[in-house]
Amino acid sequence: MPKVILTIGGLLCCIVIIVTILQSQSNPHSSCTIKKGKQPLFPVHIDGRSGYIDREGSLVISTQYKEADKFYEGLAAVAMEKFPWDKPKWGYINYCGEMIIQPRFDDAYAFHEDRAIVAIGNRYGLIDSNGRIIVNPRFDKISKFDQGTAHVLLDGKEFYINKFGEAVKPQLDLSTINDLVKAESEGKWGFVDKLGHFVIKPKFESVEQFSEGLAVVQINGKRGYINQVGHIVIPPRFDGAATFSEGLAAVEIDSKWGFINKRGEVVIKPQFDHAYYFVDGLAQVFLGNSMGYVDTQGKLVWQPTE
Incomplete structure (x- = not known):
C-alpha cells in the first residue's frame, strides 16, 4: 500500500510539472514579466549597437542588437544579423533578454492588443505574442490596433481589418473616450x-x-x-x-528643448536638440x-550615445 501511495504522489507531481511547462509554453514571456516587469x-x-538599461542607468541587457525598440506588452522588437554582412532580421525578446520570437522578419513593430505588425x-x-503568424504578410501598410481594428492599405485600397485580417467596419466605443477629441473646421x-459637438x-x-x-495649441x-x-x-x-506626461512637458525655446511643469515653469533647462515625453520616469533626449x-x-x- 505505501508503494501505491508513493506512486500516486509521484504521478501527481509529474502532472503538476507538465501543467506548469505547458502554461509557460502558452505564454513564454509571462514568468519573466512577473520577475522583472516592475522594473521598466x-x-x-x-557604438552602433543597441541594448537596454534600467531606470537607474545600469546596462542590464548587453548591446548585442543592431537595433532595439521599446517594450510593449512584455516584449520588445530587436534586429540581429548572423554575420556582419547580413541584413538584420527582426524578432522579439522579453525582459530577461531571452529571444521569445526568433529573428525572421524584415521589419517588426511593437505589440498592441496582442498583435504586432x-x-x-x-x-x-x-x-501574436507567441510568434504565430495570424495574418499572412500581404498588405502594403497596417496601422497599430485600436479597439480591435486596424487601418490597412492593399493595392491602393484603404479599409479596416479585425485581429484575424477580416475586413470590418470600425466600431468606435465612445464609452472609452474620456477626453475631448481634436477636430478641424x-x-x-x-x-x-x-x-x-464643438465644446472648444x-x-x-x-x-x-x-x-x-x-x-x-498654436496661436501666431x-x-x-x-x-x-x-x-x-x-x-x-x-x-x-x-x-x-508624468507632470512634465517638453518645450522648445531658442532652438533647444527642456521641460516645464503644469504652471509653465521651466524645471529642466533647455539644453537638448530634441526631447520626448516621460515614460516610467525617464524621457529620451538628443x-x-x-x-x-x-x-x-x-x-x-x-549620457547621450550613438
Whole structure:
C-alpha cells in the first residue's frame, strides 16, 4: 500500500510539472514579466549597437542588437544579423533578454492588443505574442490596433481589418473616450465631445490631444496649453511643445528643448536638440544624433550615445 501511495504522489507531481511547462509554453514571456516587469527597461545605443538599461542607468541587457525598440506588452522588437554582412532580421525578446520570437522578419513593430505588425519583404502581416503568424504578410501598410481594428492599405485600397485580417467596419466605443477629441473646421482647430459637438471653438492654428488635463495649441506660430474648458493656462510662447506626461512637458525655446511643469515653469533647462515625453520616469533626449535619458529631476541617467 505505501508503494501505491508513493506512486500516486509521484504521478501527481509529474502532472503538476507538465501543467506548469505547458502554461509557460502558452505564454513564454509571462514568468519573466512577473520577475522583472516592475522594473521598466529602456533601449540605448553604443557604438552602433543597441541594448537596454534600467531606470537607474545600469546596462542590464548587453548591446548585442543592431537595433532595439521599446517594450510593449512584455516584449520588445530587436534586429540581429548572423554575420556582419547580413541584413538584420527582426524578432522579439522579453525582459530577461531571452529571444521569445526568433529573428525572421524584415521589419517588426511593437505589440498592441496582442498583435504586432511584421514584414516579409515589403508586405506586412500580423503575429501574436507567441510568434504565430495570424495574418499572412500581404498588405502594403497596417496601422497599430485600436479597439480591435486596424487601418490597412492593399493595392491602393484603404479599409479596416479585425485581429484575424477580416475586413470590418470600425466600431468606435465612445464609452472609452474620456477626453475631448481634436477636430478641424474651415482651417481652424478645436475640440468636440463624444457626439461630435464643438465644446472648444475651432480657433487655433493647430492642436494636440489632451493629456493630463491640458492640450497643446498654436496661436501666431507659438505654442502653449489650454485646459478642458478652453482657457489658456500656459500662454503660447514656445517654438515647440509636446503633450504632458508624468507632470512634465517638453518645450522648445531658442532652438533647444527642456521641460516645464503644469504652471509653465521651466524645471529642466533647455539644453537638448530634441526631447520626448516621460515614460516610467525617464524621457529620451538628443544631442545631435546621440540619444540619452533624463529623469524628472533633470539628471542624465544615461549620457547621450550613438
